[in-house]
Amino acid sequence: MRRVLHPRGMLLLMAAFFAALTLAVILGGAQPADAAARDGLLALATPAVVAVMRMVTLLGHAWFLVPAMLLLFIAIPEARARWWVWVALMLVAGLAEQVLKVAIGRARPFDASFGFPSGHATAAAAFFGAVIYLAGALPVPARIALRVAAPLAILLVGVSRVILRAHWPSDVLAGIALGLALASAAALLGRPPRPVHR
Numbered sequence: 001m002r003r004v005l006h007p008r009g010m011l012l013l014m015a016a017f018f019a020a021l022t023l024a025v026i027l028g029g030a031q032p033a034d035a036a037a038r039d040g041l042l043a044l045a046t047p048a049v050v051a052v053m054r055m056v057t058l059l060g061h062a063w064f065l066v067p068a069m070l071l072l073f074i075a076i077p078e079a080r081a082r083w084w085v086w087v088a089l090m091l092v093a094g095l096a097e098q099v100l101k102v103a104i105g106r107a108r109p110f111d112a113s114f115g116f117p118s119g120h121a122t123a124a125a126a127f128f129g130a131v132i133y134l135a136g137a138l139p140v141p142a143r144i145a146l147r148v149a150a151p152l153a154i155l156l157v158g159v160s161r162v163i164l165r166a167h168w169p170s171d172v173l174a175g176i177a178l179g180l181a182l183a184s185a186a187a188l189l190g191r192p193p194r195p196v197h198r
Contacts, residue, residue, distance in 0.1 A: 007133065011184035018117075018177035021170055025106055025116055037169040038109060041162045053160035060120030060157040065090065065127050072130070078137040079130075082190045086130055089186035093126035093179055094119070100178075110165045118167045118175035124157035125179025126186075133187035154179075 024031065045053075058064050069090065073080045101114035108115035128150035135146040158172040167175075 007184040007187035011181050011188065014177045014181035014184065018174055018181060021174045021177065022100075022104065022116075025170060025174070026104060031170070034168050034170050038162055041159060041169070042165070045163045050163060053163045056156045057120055057160040057164060057166075059153050060118075060122075060124035060161075062123075065123055068127065072134065076134045076137060078190075079134050085186050085190040086134075089126055089130060089182055090123070093122050093182050096178060096182070097122040097175065106168075106171070108166060108171070109168050115167050116171045116174055117178050118158070118161050118171045120161055121154075121158045121167075121172045121175025122179040122182075125154050125176040126182050127179075128154045129180045129183025130186060133183065133190075 069086065072086070073083055079086055097117050097119045100117055101119075104116050105114055106116040107113070131150045132147055135143045135150070138146065154176055158176055161167040161172050162169055
């Protein structure tokens with residue numbers, strides 16, 4: 001289990017999941033399970049829930065993520081030490097989801113613009129995935145709090161994108177897989193070099 005949660009294991013697992021989802025979407029489009037999951041979430045979309053989801057979805061937007069990244073650099077010395085890795089993570093996540101949307105060309109459920117993978121889900125998973133890895137350097141109470149809050153934030157952003165009628169559930173799952181794969185790759189690159197023993 002620890003090997004799967006290791007950045008290398010997570011990178012392989014999330015990359016494989018993203019590839020499988022992408023292949024399913026290219027070959028079959030919207031699956032019955034996709035429509036059923038979407039309809040189930042939309043059944044929860046009361047006006048109050050939609051209002052909350054409009055706030056939650058901002059956790060995957062640059063207006064939140066840029067200041068949050070700066071705060072991460074201030075709060076966690078390990079993030080600050082290799083800041084370029086974490087900045088590159090967010091830039092690559094944004095570029096990758098835009099290129100993939102055009103390459104795959106799958107329409108959103110309620111309009112014709114491209115939606116696979118979800119950009120908000122990709123960005124949230126990349127950022128909060130980085131938080132999960134970087135929290136390892138923090139004292140135990142802060143580490144536990146962040147490692148509980150970060151996956152919850154990823155999940156809520158994903159749910160918000162479906163409830164706000166912006167994406168199919170598989171768009172969101174693909175975005176989460178892509179973002180976590182990129183965060184895992186950044187965690188591998190962002191590790192301090194191991195000392196050479198002679």
